[in-house]
Amino acid sequence: MPARDTRLWSIDTPNTSYVVTVDEHDRLRGLHWGPRLSPEQALALLDLPESPFRPVVGREPRFDLGAGSAFQYGHNGVQVRFADGTRDLELVFAEAIEEEGDLTFVFTDRHYPLEVRTRYRSHPGTDVIERTLALRNTGTEQIEVVRADSATWVVPGLDTPRLSQLHGEWGAETQLTRTTIPHGETVIGSRRGITSHQANPWVVIDDGAATETSGPVWSTALAWSGTWRITVEKGPTGSVVVSVGFGHDPIAIRLGGGETLETPIAAGLHTAGGFASAASAWHDYALAHVLPHPEEVRPILYNSWEATEFDFTAEDQMRLADRAAAMGCELFVMDDGWFGARVNDRAGLGDWTPNPDRFPDGLGPLIKHVHGNGMRFGIWVEPEMVNPDSDLYRAHPDWVYHQPHRRRSEVRQQLVLNLARPDVADYIHARLDELLSENEIDFVKWDMNRPFTEAGWPGSDDPDRLWFDHTRNLYAILDRLRADHPALRIESCSSGGGRVDFGMLRRTDQVWISDNTDAVDRIAIQDGFAQVYPARVMGAWVTDSPNPLTRREVPLDFRFHVAMAGVLAVGGDLRIWSDEDQARGAELVSDYKRIRPAVQLGRRQPLRAGAVTGVQYDRGDQTVVLVWRKARSFAYPDPLLKLHGLDPDARYRDGRTGRVHHGAILATHGLELGLDPADYASAMIELTRLP
Ligand code: GLA
Numbered sequence: 001m002p003a004r005d006t007r008l009w010s011i012d013t014p015n016t017s018y019v020v021t022v023d024e025h026d027r028l029r030g031l032h033w034g035p036r037l038s039p040e041q042a043l044a045l046l047d048l049p050e051s052p053f054r055p056v057v058g059r060e061p062r063f064d065l066g067a068g069s070a071f072q073y074g075h076n077g078v079q080v081r082f083a084d085g086t087r088d089l090e091l092v093f094a095e096a097i098e099e100e101g102d103l104t105f106v107f108t109d110r111h112y113p114l115e116v117r118t119r120y121r122s123h124p125g126t127d128v129i130e131r132t133l134a135l136r137n138t139g140t141e142q143i144e145v146v147r148a149d150s151a152t153w154v155v156p157g158l159d160t161p162r163l164s165q166l167h168g169e170w171g172a173e174t175q176l177t178r179t180t181i182p183h184g185e186t187v188i189g190s191r192r193g194i195t196s197h198q199a200n201p202w203v204v205i206d207d208g209a210a211t212e213t214s215g216p217v218w219s220t221a222l223a224w225s226g227t228w229r230i231t232v233e234k235g236p237t238g239s240v241v242v243s244v245g246f247g248h249d250p251i252a253i254r255l256g257g258g259e260t261l262e263t264p265i266a267a268g269l270h271t272a273g274g275f276a277s278a279a280s281a282w283h284d285y286a287l288a289h290v291l292p293h294p295e296e297v298r299p300i301l302y303n304s305w306e307a308t309e310f311d312f313t314a315e316d317q318m319r320l321a322d323r324a325a326a327m328g329c330e331l332f333v334m335d336d337g338w339f340g341a342r343v344n345d346r347a348g349l350g351d352w353t354p355n356p357d358r359f360p361d362g363l364g365p366l367i368k369h370v371h372g373n374g375m376r377f378g379i380w381v382e383p384e385m386v387n388p389d390s391d392l393y394r395a396h397p398d399w400v401y402h403q404p405h406r407r408r409s410e411v412r413q414q415l416v417l418n419l420a421r422p423d424v425a426d427y428i429h430a431r432l433d434e435l436l437s438e439n440e441i442d443f444v445k446w447d448m449n450r451p452f453t454e455a456g457w458p459g460s461d462d463p464d465r466l467w468f469d470h471t472r473n474l475y476a477i478l479d480r481l482r483a484d485h486p487a488l489r490i491e492s493c494s495s496g497g498g499r500v501d502f503g504m505l506r507r508t509d510q511v512w513i514s515d516n517t518d519a520v521d522r523i524a525i526q527d528g529f530a531q532v533y534p535a536r537v538m539g540a541w542v543t544d545s546p547n548p549l550t551r552r553e554v555p556l557d558f559r560f561h562v563a564m565a566g567v568l569a570v571g572g573d574l575r576i577w578s579d580e581d582q583a584r585g586a587e588l589v590s591d592y593k594r595i596r597p598a599v600q601l602g603r604r605q606p607l608r609a610g611a612v613t614g615v616q617y618d619r620g621d622q623t624v625v626l627v628w629r630k631a632r633s634f635a636y637p638d639p640l641l642k643l644h645g646l647d648p649d650a651r652y653r654d655g656r657t658g659r660v661h662h663g664a665i666l667a668t669h670g671l672e673l674g675l676d677p678a679d680y681a682s683a684m685i686e687l688t689r690l691p
Pocket of ligand 1: 305335336380447449493494495496512515
């Protein structure tokens with residue numbers, strides 16, 4: 001809805017409007033991000049005391065395109081340096097182009113040959129707005145791009161703005177914290193070459209009073225799997241601007257004559273109904289507009305890593321496959337240790353041919369065995385890496401990131417291949433393509449186990465571009481493999497959840513969210529993950545007890561019920577599971593198959609009642625409740641568990657007891673859980689809405 005003479009535009013979604021204007025100095029300014037406005041209401045924004053045409057003296061304006069111009073002392077999302085050293089941008093508004101769902105503002109520099117396009121895209125059925133930025137050098141001399149954030153979001157004035165973020169580390173990813181935003185700039189991000197375990201590119205802003213079920217929230221997420229930063233700036237009067245982009249300090253991008261720099265998508269979302277409704281809107285967006293095969297439910301996989309680590313033969317894998325198939329698993333994944341000289345983590349990475357001692361006849365017999373068991377076959381790869389003790393590194397020691405006269409720091413005895421080099425990217429693609437063409441591989445677990453260090457590219461006249469081109473080439477390889485092997489499905493892994501983002505999810509089918517498979521720790525990790533990413537991609541294994549990492553002993557049902565909140569998988573050593581556990585596992589796998597569509601494709605609501613936490617998934621007439629209680633205190637009974645979003649006038653049958661409950665009672669008083677009073681109690685409850 002452009003109001004041409006006022007230069008006002010509104011990007012409307014089903015429930016929200018994002019209103020911007022180009023002011024008299026040709027600056028793009030955000031006026032409203034909130035509930036949907038009519039054209040008339042949007043126009044009235046210009047009459048407000050702080051309209052761009054009547055600035056309040058002493059207040060710094062908030063720019064929707066954070067392009068450094070005079071008097072802008074706050075954060076600048078777009079920063080360039082021209083060949084003569086000039087830094088400020090003076091942008092002149094050229095035009096606004098509207099195409100289906102897209103609104104693009106085109107600006108050109110008043111003097112220098114630079115065109116800046118900022119694009120807003122909305123899709124039907126979602127309140128998510130996608131933004132990207134494109135910088136085009138229309139001249140001949142090089143322009144240095146110091147920073148090119150995809151979006152600068154202007155959040156409306158809030159009393160006590162609060163920031164929700166996901167932080168963590170290996171084995172403890174996606175920990176959710178909410179803190180009051182301090183004045184100044186708060187920066188989160190990654191300088192590791194990957195999205196990182198330490199922070200995930202997603203934030204939520206609220207006024208300090210939102211709850212799971214109430215209050216307005218503003219959220220943004222970046223679709224990029226390399227380095228990134230999100231700058232949350234609270235101005236002197238409390239206003240908040242969030243700038244989101246790829247890259248990190250102090251790297252810069254050189255833009256040659258005629259070249260265009262396109263940034264990844266920064267997606268933004270406003271919702272009125274609290275944190276859970278924002279999370280669920282992100283899930284819907286992922287399913288409708290991000291994932292390659294959203295209509296598919298993910299199979300129950302078995303992964304052999306925790307069972308065998310590096311110590312196995314082809315026969316061991318076959319025995320595990322037999323046990324996994326008997327339990328009802330649908331996809332068998334052989335993890336690390338099958339290739340080159342990879343019988344431990346000191347050698348072989350980079351040599352993607354089957355280890356001749358373990359697989360003298362190649363992978364064929366194992367794959368046949370797995371397929372014969374009615375399961376699909378998947379395999380682990382870590383294509384961006386080499387061990388120095390590998391044929392690939394011996395042949396091409398210059399193919400890794402390194403700097404002259406500097407050490408090559410190893411992590412887990414491995415170095416990172418310079419995937420930014422076209423020849424290296426081509427080589428990796430060719431090896432994987434060969435592996436997939438010669439073997440009936442249905443699924444690949446694509447791992448990336450160490451961050452960049454000494455990230456240099458000797459001989460390149462623009463080495464900083466490796467931070468961008470590594471990720472772009474990774475995307476290109478994944479896209480090409482998918483196109484050429486359409487039945488292939490891919491899991492993204494990076495020492496657990498080190499590379500989870502909407503960029504990766506655009507070209508993978510699920511993610512491994514943590515190497516920590518302890519069911520108790522997983523509750524928090526999964527809860528953080530679910531703030532933005534859907535259960536449909538959240539790989540969750542049931543492993544052995546005591547847990548190999550934490551040594552915690554947790555009953556089998558509890559381990560299953562926690563993993564059943566995502567894409568259920570089994571990762572224990574089934575060779576040593578008792579017959580009783582094996583049989584109970586098969587029952588729980590079969591339960592999961594019944595609830596799978598609701599979990600993977602339904603609407604998620606977090607639940608809490610006393611010491612009990614859980615999740616509710618709703619889809620059609622099916623409501624699934626998964627609850628866990630680590631321990632009770634003082635022998636207090638569990639309170640009733642209130643459910644969310646049910647039809648108060650409908651009745652629901654409880655699959656455990658056959659009892660029929662009124663929606664109104666479940667919502668206002670709750671459901672009796674009937675959990676075992678002992679520690680580590682859990683349950684799966686299926687409710688069916690009666691006609
Ligand atoms: C990483 C992954 C694990 C496993 C190992 C294999 O740590 O996160 O799941 O694949 O590598 O080396």
